[in-house]
Every structure is written in C-alpha cells, then in structure tokens.
Amino acid sequence: MKPITETVRLSLPKTGMVFDVGSLMDYLHQLSDPRDRRGVRYGLVAVLTLLILAKLGGEDTLKGMAEWVRLRGTDLVRLLHLSRASLPHQTTYERVLDALDVAAFEHLIGHFFARQTGAPITVTLDGKTLRGSIAAGDRQGVHLLAAYRPQAGVVLMQIEVDSKANEITAAPRLLDALDLRQTVVTGDAMFTQRDLCQHIVLAGGDYVLPVKANQTRLQQAIAEVFMPIPVTPGHSALPLPETQVGTLTSGHGRIEYRYLTVSSQLNAYLDWPHLAQVFRLQRVVQNRKSGKLTYQVLFGITSLEAEACSPQRLMALIRTHWHIENRLHYVRDVTFHEDACPIRQPKRQRFLASLNNLAIGLIRQGHFNYIPEARRFFALHYAHALQLLLS
Numbered sequence: 001m002k003p004i005t006e007t008v009r010l011s012l013p014k015t016g017m018v019f020d021v022g023s024l025m026d027y028l029h030q031l032s033d034p035r036d037r038r039g040v041r042y043g044l045v046a047v048l049t050l051l052i053l054a055k056l057g058g059e060d061t062l063k064g065m066a067e068w069v070r071l072r073g074t075d076l077v078r079l080l081h082l083s084r085a086s087l088p089h090q091t092t093y094e095r096v097l098d099a100l101d102v103a104a105f106e107h108l109i110g111h112f113f114a115r116q117t118g119a120p121i122t123v124t125l126d127g128k129t130l131r132g133s134i135a136a137g138d139r140q141g142v143h144l145l146a147a148y149r150p151q152a153g154v155v156l157m158q159i160e161v162d163s164k165a166n167e168i169t170a171a172p173r174l175l176d177a178l179d180l181r182q183t184v185v186t187g188d189a190m191f192t193q194r195d196l197c198q199h200i201v202l203a204g205g206d207y208v209l210p211v212k213a214n215q216t217r218l219q220q221a222i223a224e225v226f227m228p229i230p231v232t233p234g235h236s237a238l239p240l241p242e243t244q245v246g247t248l249t250s251g252h253g254r255i256e257y258r259y260l261t262v263s264s265q266l267n268a269y270l271d272w273p274h275l276a277q278v279f280r281l282q283r284v285v286q287n288r289k290s291g292k293l294t295y296q297v298l299f300g301i302t303s304l305e306a307e308a309c310s311p312q313r314l315m316a317l318i319r320t321h322w323h324i325e326n327r328l329h330y331v332r333d334v335t336f337h338e339d340a341c342p343i344r345q346p347k348r349q350r351f352l353a354s355l356n357n358l359a360i361g362l363i364r365q366g367h368f369n370y371i372p373e374a375r376r377f378f379a380l381h382y383a384h385a386l387q388l389l390l391s
Contacts, residue, residue, distance in 0.1 A: 019389070019390040019391070020390065020391050022115055023389065023390055024052075024112055024362070024388070024389045024390075025045070025049070025389045025390050027111065028045045028049070029045055030108055031044060031045070031048075031100075031104060032101070033099075034100070034101065035095075035096070035099050041084060041088075041092075042084070042088050042092060042096075044100070046080060046082060047088060047092070047093060047096045048096075049389060050065075050076065050080075050087070051093060051355065052355065052359070052385075052389065053378075053385050054066075054068040054069055055355050055356070056359050056363070056375060056378040056385045056388070057379040057382055057385065058375040058376065058379045060337045060338075061341065061342065061343070062094060062097075062348070062352075063090055065093065066088065066089065066090040066093060069087050069088070072382060073085075073086075073087050075383075076382070079382070079383055079386055080386075097348050098345075098347065102350050102351050103160075105351070105354060106159070106354050107157070107177070109155075109357070109358050109361075110147075110155070110156045110157040110177070113149070113152070113154040113155070113156055113361050116152075116154075117149060117365075120149045120152075120156065120178075121149075121151055121183065121184065122149065122150055122151060122183065122185075122317060122320055123148070123156065123180070123183055123184070123186070123205075124147070124149075124150055124185075124187065124320070124324045125145065125147055125171060125174070125175075125185065125187040125188075125191055126145075126146060126148070126187065126188065126324045127143055127144065127145045127146070127161060127167045128143070128146070128329050128332070128353075129142070129143045129144075130143075130144065130339070130341075130346075130349045130350070131339040141346070141349075142346045142349050142350055143160070143161040143167075144158050144159070144160055144350065144353060145158065145159055145160075145161050145167050145171065146324070146328070146357070147174055147175070147178060148323070148324040148328055150320045150321075150323035150324065150327070151320075152364065152365070153323075153327055153328075153360065153361065153364030154357075154365070155357040155360075155361060156178060157174055159174050160350060167190055167191070168190060168191065168196070171187075171196055172199050175199065175200065176203075179204075180203040180205030181203070181205065182204065182205070183205045183206070184205065184304070185206070185207050185208075186208045186209065186318075186320070186321040187321075188210065189209070189210045189212035189214055189215075190214065191209055192209040192210065192211055192212075192214065192215055192301070194272065194273055197209070197273045197274065197301075197303065198273040201274040206302065206303045207301075207302060207303050208300065208301075208302045208304065208317045208318065209300055209301055209302070210298055210299065210300045211278075211299045211300050211301055212299075218270065218272065219299055221269070221270060222266065222278045222299040222300075222301070223299060226263070243261070243262050243263075243310075243311050244259065244260065244261045244262070245259075245310075245311035245312050245315055246258065246259045246260070247315065253288050253289060254285050254286060254287055254288055255285070255286045255288065256286075257283070257284045257285075258281060258283050259282045259284075260279060260280070260281050260282075260311050260314065260315045260318075261279065261280045261282075261311075262278070262279045262311050262314060263277065263278055264277050266278050272301065273303075275302075276302060276303050276304055276305045276306070276309075277301070277302050277305070277306055277314070278299070278301050279302070279311075279314060280297060280298070280299055280300075281297070281298040281299075281315075281318060282295070282297050283296040283298075298318075300318070302314065331360055332353070332357075332360070335371050335375075336356045336359070338352070338353060338356055362388045362389075366388060
C-alpha cells in the first residue's frame with residue numbers, strides 16, 4: 001500500500017482502553033465521525049468495534065449483530081470500558097452506516113493489512129456484484145473491485161465500480177492506491193489490456209494475465225507458436241526454444257494434470273507493452289468415479305523475464321490467482337451469506353461487504369484453518385476477538 005500522506009492525529013479513547021500503535025483499533029480512531037456531536041450517545045469507534053465483534057462472532061445482518069451485542073451487553077460494556085450501560089439499537093447502527101465514509105473505511109483497512117502483512121508478493125484483481133443490492137426489475141447492483149493478497153488472505157483495497165463504467169477503467173484507480181514495486185499483478189482476461197499492462201510495469205510491478213477471445217489476434221499468435229511446425233517428408237522440424245513443467249494433483253474426487261509450456265519467441269514479434277514470455281497451460285482432469293476426461297487450454301502473457309521467472313514459479317502464480325475465488329468470494333457468499341443479505345441500501349451493502357473482507361483478513365491473520373470454526377469460537381470468547389483489534 002502507498003503510505004498515507006496526510007498527517008493523522010491519533011484520538012485516544014477517554015475510557016483508558018489500551019491498544020498497540022498500528023493495531024486495527026489505532027486505525028479506527030483515524031476515521032472522522034461525520035455526525036453532529038449534539039445528541040451522539042455512542043462514539044464511532046465504539047459502534048464499529050461492536051459491529052466487528054458481532055461479525056467475527058457469526059452474525060451477518062444488522063438485526064443479528066444488534067441482537068448479538070445486546071445479549072452480551074454486560075460483558076461488552078466492561079471489555080470496551082463504555083460509559084453507558086445500555087448498548088445501541090439496530091437503528092443506531094443504521095444511522096452510523098448511512099453517515100460513514102465507506103471509502104475512507106476501506107482505505108484505512110487496506111493500509112492496516114498492508115502494514116500487518118508487509119510488501120505483497122502477488123496482487124490479484126477481481127470484481128464481485130452484491131446481488132442483494134440489485135433492485136427488482138434492475139440488472140445492475142453495487143459492483144466492487146478488490147485487490148487481494150492471496151499469500152496472506154487479505155484484501156488490500158476495494159473500490160466501487162461506477163454503474164456507467166467497468167472493471168477495466170476502474171482497475172488503474174485501484175492500482176494507484178497500492179505500492180506495486182516488485183509485485184506481480186494477476187487478473188482474468190478482462191484485464192489483458194495494453195494500457196493496463198503499461199500502467200502496472202511503469203508502477204514497478206509485473207503482470208501475469210490470460211489471453212482469451214477479447215484479444216483475438218494475440219490469442220491466435222500465442223496458439224500458433226506452440227503448434228507443431230509442418231515439415232516436408234525426409235526433414236525434421238527445427239525445435240523452438242521453449243521450457244515446460246508438469247504437475248499432477250489428486251483430490252476432491254478427481255485427478256488433475258497440468259502442463260505448462262513457456263516461450264520467449266514472440267517478444268520481438270508481438271507489439272505488446274513489456275512482454276517477456278507467453279505461455280500455454282493445458283489441463284486434463286479425470287473424474288475418479290466416472291473416469292470421464294475433460295481438457296482445457298489457457299494462453300497467457302507475462303512481463304516477467306525467463307531468468308527471473310521459471311516455469312515452476314509461473315505455474316504457481318497462475319494457480320494462486322484462483323485463491324480470490326476460492327478463499328474470498330466463495331467464503332463471503334457461503335460462510336458470510338453476502339448474496340443472501342436482505343439489506344437493499346447500496347451503501348450499507350458495501351459496508352457489510354467491507355466488514356466481511358475485514359473479518360476474513362483478521363481470522364486469516366489469527367492462523368485459523370477453518371473460518372466457520374473461528375466464528376463459533378469468537379461467539380463465545382469475544383474477549384479473544386477483541387484482542388485481534390487491540391494488538
């Protein structure tokens with residue numbers, strides 16, 4: 001993450017709660033409260049802390065979070081050193097979220113995780129539509145584009161994609177918020193664009209991107225370089241310089257064989273910014289029960305030089321890209337019930353999605369292997385959950 005340039009004064013809680021500099025609680029105190037001070041009974045940090053604890057404790061709706069907090073009221077008042085014995089009603093949370101600058105919240109959370117996890121090795125880009133925000137009769141809802149660090153399992157930044165734009169135009173704005181030096185950026189075929197590749201490399205990073213039908217000529221050129229060269233009878237084909245690596249994995253009722261072939265022969269031929277290698281990934285999957293075989297082939301490009309990126313490393317980068325689907329979006333939909341969220345207000349939907357990212361990141365940093373198990377633990381041991389915010 002790029003450092004915050006403005007000077008932020010740390011606002012310590014008047015109750016005497018102690019937390020580490022650089023902790024999540026430290027970052028929450030850097031948020032400005034946009035509400036009129038008159039009539040405010042619960043501070044912004046206190047409200048957000050209660051919501052985060054309820055989210056870690058297994059609740060996914062504002063009604064459920066408010067009820068979760070109420071049932072643990074005595075203990076939470078003591079743990080958080082709150083000045084009031086009563087705790088907020090659901091409408092209080094709703095008013096706070098309606099006033100909160102969600103973009104600023106996402107920005108600070110991204111900086112928190114960047115500091116916790118260090119410089120990213122890989123950043124994966126992918127978007128997700130919040131289905132619950134799609135009104136009846138509409139086709140579009142709130143669409144968020146995230147930059148995910150798969151090695152740490154955290155979202156470094158998330159922005160909303162304007163309804164009149166798309167992920168291609170939003171990606172540079174997202175990447176500008178990150179420090180891309182010595183970072184490899186991956187994404188799906190939508191991001192295989194000349195300007196975006198140039199943007200990544202000029203920012204000090206590298207790209208690994210698939211090539212599909214949206215870049216027809218590029219895809220055809222890569223496919224042809226890996227095709228067998230026709231020869232006349234009595235002659236042998238001249239071998240082109242290329243390297244390969246193969247892997248074999250077994251699990252989930254299937255056997256999967258991957259074969260990656262890499263070449264640098266198109267660098268001078270293809271007019272593509274900072275191209276260093278092209279690749280072909282072949283996947284053969286056998287269903288253990290039926291024996292059925294399926295075959296897939298994927299072409300792609302990278303700015304990583306062959307000397308710095310072996311086929312083995314390139315294979316790992318390609319496979320790591322799918323963590324954003326398996327370890328983030330799937331978890332948000334299935335474990336955090338994001339698509340089933342009944343809230344229709346887009347701003348509240350976006351905040352809850354950011355809260356899901358935060359909870360997933362905190363649990364991953366807490367070294368839990370199974371997120372549902374961690375949430376059941378925090379539902380009872382909420383003092384342990386509070387420690388994730390304080391230290």
